[in-house]
Amino acid sequence: MSNSVLKPSNLSLLKVDMTLKEVEKVEVTCLVDNNVDVLLPSTGVARRPSIAKNWYDKPLVAEHGFCAALTLHKDGMKRRLLLDSGLDPMAASHNVDALGLDLSSCECLISSHGHVDHAGGLLNLRNKLDQKQKIPLVLHEYAFRNRLVKFQDGRTIDLPAPDKSLLAKARYEIVEKNSHILWIDDRVLVSGEIPRTNDFEKGFPNHYSELDGELEADPLIKDDQAAIVNVKDKGLGVITGCGHAGIINTLRYAKELTGKTGYTLYLEECTCPADCLNR
Ligand SMILES: [Zn+2]
Numbered sequence: 001m002s003n004s005v006l007k008p009s010n011l012s013l014l015k016v017d018m019t020l021k022e023v024e025k026v027e028v029t030c031l032v033d034n035n036v037d038v039l040l041p042s043t044g045v046a047r048r049p050s051i052a053k054n055w056y057d058k059p060l061v062a063e064h065g066f067c068a069a070l071t072l073h074k075d076g077m078k079r080r081l082l083l084d085s086g087l088d089p090m091a092a093s094h095n096v097d098a099l100g101l102d103l104s105s106c107e108c109l110i111s112s113h114g115h116v117d118h119a120g121g122l123l124n125l126r127n128k129l130d131q132k133q134k135i136p137l138v139l140h141e142y143a144f145r146n147r148l149v150k151f152q153d154g155r156t157i158d159l160p161a162p163d164k165s166l167l168a169k170a171r172y173e174i175v176e177k178n179s180h181i182l183w184i185d186d187r188v189l190v191s192g193e194i195p196r197t198n199d200f201e202k203g204f205p206n207h208y209s210e211l212d213g214e215l216e217a218d219p220l221i222k223d224d225q226a227a228i229v230n231v232k233d234k235g236l237g238v239i240t241g242c243g244h245a246g247i248i249n250t251l252r253y254a255k256e257l258t259g260k261t262g263y264t265l266y267l268e269e270c271t272c273p274a275d276c277l278n279r
Helices: 091-099 122-126 164-169 247-258
Strands: 025-032 067-074 077-083 106-110 135-139 147-150 156-159 172-176 181-183 188-190 207-211 214-217 227-231 235-239 264-266
Touching: 025 091, 025 227, 025 235, 067 091, 067 227, 091 122, 106 181, 122 164, 135 181, 164 172, 188 247, 227 247, 235 247
Parallel strands: 077 106, 106 135, 135 172, 235 264
Antiparallel strands: 025 067, 067 077, 147 156, 147 207, 181 188, 188 227, 207 214, 227 235
16 A cells, blocks of 8 residues: 555635626525434424325435535526435435425536445436436546545445446536536536645545555545535525535635635535544
8 A cells, every 4th residue: 555645736725706696595405314304393494394194105215425406596597406416326316206306407416525425326316307418417536536444443444436437328417627616607606626724624534545556545535525605695605515625624715716704504414524533
């Protein structure tokens, strides 16, 4: 095994000449997360699905993974996109059916990073999207690296990369973009690689990447990125997956990219600011 360590890119905080346009409202529909509790009541900001009379009729499933649908509201129009796809190939698409969600108008899928608990459902979820046209799949090039986690108790867990050729065959248009990019008529900002600018969000120390057949320590997981929206009279909405870049780094970069603050965060349930230091 190589002793080399993947270094952070030479990114610094930037002033960027671009405008993230406002939306009036954004709905985040959680399609896969680590837990499900159908007895939770709705609140002013969280709407819970009704329980079917027959509990065995397509109950929502939970798993170690994450997938969300984002619906943007502007001028009476709705625009929809997906963030991630969960772990089990069937979980996200099962929950789409359980919730009765129509994804045929979904315009793109943003991958927060390449870990299998975020990318395992890509192929089956594709069947829920428009079959007549290619759907952009937006990710960082490092998302296609095989990964591995070594635990202190000696166990290892493989994190196989998504299969690029199968994704292309499924009519995803693969957009490998390492820096920020705007989507949905400039109403969603995909952060791209997030600069690591503090000394307390140290990444995932027992995480490795395969590079040219060798394993390299890869604590930074540089493919980690967030989706950012600009909600009228509210400020930024920032939606992350694992948040391996660190939440403070992510919010700081969102502010630098847009010049705006007033965050609302939507995090995957397993997101941990100290990012797995004690795993
Ligand atoms: Zn992850």
